[in-house]
Structure formats: C-alpha cells, structure tokens
Amino acid sequence: MAYKPEGYTSVAPYLIVPDATLLLDFVARVFSSEPVLVVRSEHGGIRHAEFRIDDTIVMCGEASGAPASNVHVYVDDVDAAFARALEAGGTEVEPLREKGDGDRRGGIADPSGTVWWLSTQITPRQ
Numbered sequence: 001m002a003y004k005p006e007g008y009t010s011v012a013p014y015l016i017v018p019d020a021t022l023l024l025d026f027v028a029r030v031f032s033s034e035p036v037l038v039v040r041s042e043h044g045g046i047r048h049a050e051f052r053i054d055d056t057i058v059m060c061g062e063a064s065g066a067p068a069s070n071v072h073v074y075v076d077d078v079d080a081a082f083a084r085a086l087e088a089g090g091t092e093v094e095p096l097r098e099k100g101d102g103d104r105r106g107g108i109a110d111p112s113g114t115v116w117w118l119s120t121q122i123t124p125r126q
Contacts, residue, residue, distance in 0.1 A: 018113065035050065072119060079096065090116070
C-alpha cells in the first residue's frame with residue numbers, strides 16, 4: 001500500500017478558515033477546482049475538505065476566529081484569473097503589477113478571508 005493517495009504531493013497547504021463553503025465556492029469559480037473530499041461535522045459545517053488546483057491538493061477546515069491564510073498560485077493568465085477572483089466576490093488586497101522579481105502578481109482576499117497571491121512569470125529567473 002502506498003504511503004499517500006495517488007496524485008497527492010508529499011506536502012499540502014492546509015487552510016483554516018471561518019467558512020470552508022465560501023472557500024470551496026471561490027476556488028471553484030476562480031480555478032475551476034472541484035472538491036476531492038468533503039467531511040461534514042455533526043452540525044453540517046465542513047470539518048475537512050480537499051480540493052485540487054492544477055497539480056496540487058489543498059486541504060481546509062473550519063474554525064471560528066481563524067487567522068487569515070495566504071496562498072501563492074502560479075496561473076497561465078494572471079489578468080484573467082484576477083478578474084475571475086474579483087467576480088467571485090474577492091476583494092483586492094494588492095493590484096496586479098511587476099515588482100522586479102520576474103513575476104506579474106496581485107493579491108485578492110476571498111470571502112472566507114484567505115489571501116490568494118495570483119502570479120504569472122513574465123521573465124524567467126536566472
């Protein structure tokens with residue numbers, strides 16, 4: 001038996017958010033992500049969920065008063081992804097721009113409070 005599920009990386013970001021349903025809706029609208037696993041609590045909330053963005057599984061759970069999480073995601077078209085994030089109810093944290101590191105990047109807070117740093121490499125790193 002394998003030590004991890006097939007298609008999973010050895011390390012997965014784990015987001016603790018006040019409302020995982022908001023997070024799952026946001027990533028579905030922005031990244032076309034579908035939940036891989038959702039475990040509900042006895043009260044109907046989400047105890048644990050997993051979703052895939054491109055080649056990475058991201059895990060999440062709910063807790064009241066959770067601090068804001070931050071996730072950096074490389075996408076093929078940062079302008080289009082940024083626009084989708086705004087349309088999905090995100091709030092701009094930092095506008096899209098190049099900051100001298102070869103990437104065009106901007107930040108969006110989703111309705112659950114997670115800040116997504118969306119980026120496309122413009123100039124290859126040396």
